[in-house]
Amino acid sequence: MRKLSVLIAVFYLLLPLNFSMAQESDLTETEKVSKEDILDSVEEHFEELFSDAGSQSADDGETEGTGFVINLNFFIRLIIVIAIIIVQALLIRLVWFLFKKLNKKIEESAREKIKPLVIKKLKLLTTKQITGVIGTVLRIIKYVVTVLQLFITLPVIFSLFSATRNLAAMLLHYILTEVKTIGLSIGRYIPKLITIIIIVLITRYILRGIKFFASQIEKEKIVIPGFYPDWARPTYKILQVLLWAFTFALIYPYLPGANSRAFQGVSVFIGVIFSIGSTSAIGNLIAGLVITYMRPFKIGDRVQIKETIGFVVEKNLMVVRVKTHKNEYVTFPNVMILGSDIINYNTSSDEDEEGLILYAAITYGYATPWQKIHEILINAALATEYVQKKPKPFVLQTALDNFYAEYQINCYTKDVSKIPLIYSLLFENIQNGFKEAGLDLTTANFQIITKKDK
Numbered sequence: 426m427r428k429l430s431v432l433i434a435v436f437y438l439l440l441p442l443n444f445s446m447a448q449e450s451d452l453t454e455t456e457k458v459s460k461e462d463i464l465d466s467v468e469e470h471f472e473e474l475f476s477d478a479g480s481q482s483a484d485d486g487e488t489e490g491t492g493f494v495i496n497l498n499f500f501i502r503l504i505i506v507i508a509i510i511i512v513q514a515l516l517i518r519l520v521w522f523l524f525k526k527l528n529k530k531i532e533e534s535a536r537e538k539i540k541p542l543v544i545k546k547l548k549l550l551t552t553k554q555i556t557g558v559i560g561t562v563l564r565i566i567k568y569v570v571t572v573l574q575l576f577i578t579l580p581v582i583f584s585l586f587s588a589t590r591n592l593a594a595m596l597l598h599y600i601l602t603e604v605k606t607i608g609l610s611i612g613r614y615i616p617k618l619i620t621i622i623i624i625v626l627i628t629r630y631i632l633r634g635i636k637f638f639a640s641q642i643e644k645e646k647i648v649i650p651g652f653y654p655d656w657a658r659p660t661y662k663i664l665q666v667l668l669w670a671f672t673f674a675l676i677y678p679y680l681p682g683a684n685s686r687a688f689q690g691v692s693v694f695i696g697v698i699f700s701i702g703s704t705s706a707i708g709n710l711i712a713g714l715v716i717t718y719m720r721p722f723k724i725g726d727r728v729q730i731k732e733t734i735g736f737v738v739e740k741n742l743m744v745v746r747v748k749t750h751k752n753e754y755v756t757f758p759n760v761m762i763l764g765s766d767i768i769n770y771n772t773s774s775d776e777d778e779e780g781l782i783l784y785a786a787i788t789y790g791y792a793t794p795w796q797k798i799h800e801i802l803i804n805a806a807l808a809t810e811y812v813q814k815k816p817k818p819f820v821l822q823t824a825l826d827n828f829y830a831e832y833q834i835n836c837y838t839k840d841v842s843k844i845p846l847i848y849s850l851l852f853e854n855i856q857n858g859f860k861e862a863g864l865d866l867t868t869a870n871f872q873i874i875t876k877k878d879k
Contacts, residue, residue, distance in 0.1 A: 502585045513578045517571055524567040528560050576600055617679040628672045635664055659717045659742070705760070706743070712759035713742035721767045727841045729768040730757055736842070750845055770841045779816050780839040785851060788829040793864060795822065795830065801862055802834040805854035811847050813837035 531539075535556045542550040550558075580596045583589040639661035641647040643654050677683055717740075722728045726737050728747065735749035745762055747755045757765075770781055789798055799820045806818035816837055824831035834855070838847055859866050 505585055506582050509578060509582060513574060517574060520570055520574075521567060524563055528563050531559055531563075532556055614681060621676045621679050624672060624676050628668060632665055632668060635661055635668075653720060655720065655723050656718065659714070662742070663714070705758075709743045709759045712763040715763060716740075716745075716759055717742075722769045722771070726769055726771040727844070728770065730755075730762060731765055733757075770844070780813055780837040781841055782835050783812075783838055783844065783847060783851070784833050784835045785848065785855070786823065786831055786833045787855065787866070788826070788831050789864075789866075790829045795832075797862070797864075798830075798832050801858040801864075802832060802855065805858045806834055806836040806851060808854045809836065809847060809851045811838050811840040811843050812851070813839065 535552055539552050539555050541552055542555065576596075580594075580600075583592050583596065584594075638647065639657040642649065642652065643657040645654050722737050722740075724737055724740055727735070728737055730745075730747060733747055733749065733755045735747040735753070735755065737745060738748045738754070739746040743759060745757045745759065747757065749755065787802075802820050803818050806812055807814065812818065813836070818834060818836035821833045821835065822830055823833050834851070836851070838844075840847070856866065
């Protein structure tokens with residue numbers, strides 16, 4: 426704070442003294458010189474900008490008559506300047522002290538009086554973050570007040586000396602002109618701002634209506650033939666993007682500086698950067714839209730994508746996430762999914778009343794009648810938990826080899842989320858069935874040995 430006060434004092438002293446000392450020294454050395462010579466001397470120092478100030482300074486020299494009086498007048502003004510600087514420095518210190526105390530008081534009472542910003546159980550800002558925002562706003566206000574104090578004080582100091590009086594008027598003119606221009610611009614922009622607010626409000630209420638109908642369709646309270654409930658949410662998001670884009674196109678002409686070349690150049694630059702940098706993202710977005718309306722799967726379905734088998738836990742316009750039975754999360758870009766074969770295990774259990782068919786194959790020799798093998802496999806399937814009793818499990822013979830036949834047991838289930846467990850239980854029951862029947866599941870293995878192998 427002390428350094429700030431010293432810098433302010435030096436700034437205020439050096440700026441007007443540079444003009445005033447030059448002016449007063451010329452007057453003391455040329456007391457008997459004519460008015461025209463003094464004016465020429467002043468013009469030599471200040472050029473054309475300060476010609477009026479030089480003539481006024483010459484008039485003061487003629488009326489006072491002596492250099493002592495002139496110097497006395499100069500020192501009195503200098504003392505006034507120093508007093509103004511001291512008072513201004515004290516005021517700035519006071520302002521900074523008050524803001525510091527206010528910031529400290531806010532930090533101390535933040536835990537009790539400032540609550541986190543929460544919207545529908547979503548914490549947007551914590552108490553610490555809100556306190557930091559308030560502190561930043563206070564610092565900005567503090568600096569603005571300090572700058573205003575400097576701008577107000579500077580013309581006052583310049584006006585005390587005849588050499589810088591015109592400069593003071595010029596500074597005040599610049600400040601007041603800019604303030605007036607800003608005020609008039611804000612006043613003229615208010616009608617456009619009201620138009621923007623009205624357009625945005627209309628858009629928000631339209632989106633609320635669309636969101637209400639989308640939620641009713643999603644909950645199947647409103648049924649539209651040919652429109653599936655899982656289309657409601659993505660369709661709402663698409664309409665939301667399109668409607669906001671249309672709204673921006675409407676309010677664009679009302680934005681400040683919308684017709685300026687700089688504003689248009691920045692808009693074009695952002696558009697080019699977006700189009701170049703988001704090629705793959707746009708591809709995933711379009712693929713996501715296609716997948717949404719193709720309906721190959723929905724959230725919670727058990728699917729196989731490439732070599733991955735698991736449950737769909739997230740599906741958006743960019744990616745699809747699958748959780749495997751080992752709690753692994755695999756992310757697939759929509760472009761990859763659009764070009765891949767997808768197996769949906771839930772489709773059969775949801776849309777087919779019989780359910781999904783699970784199957785397992787075994788091989789057994791011809792010495793045992795095939796009827797006995799069928800009986801063991803069917804009883805093992807019926808004893809397996811989560812397997813449908815109706816339709817009844819059945820066996821298919823899929824191959825006849827030289828030494829054994831291949832049997833395939835097929836059974837129905839609707840608990841697709843438990844497929845690994847069902848297979849494990851089925852294999853256990855098959856082993857138990859063959860053991861109870863006194864049959865060995867071991868298949869004879871034959872190897873032909875040639876002379877080269879000896």
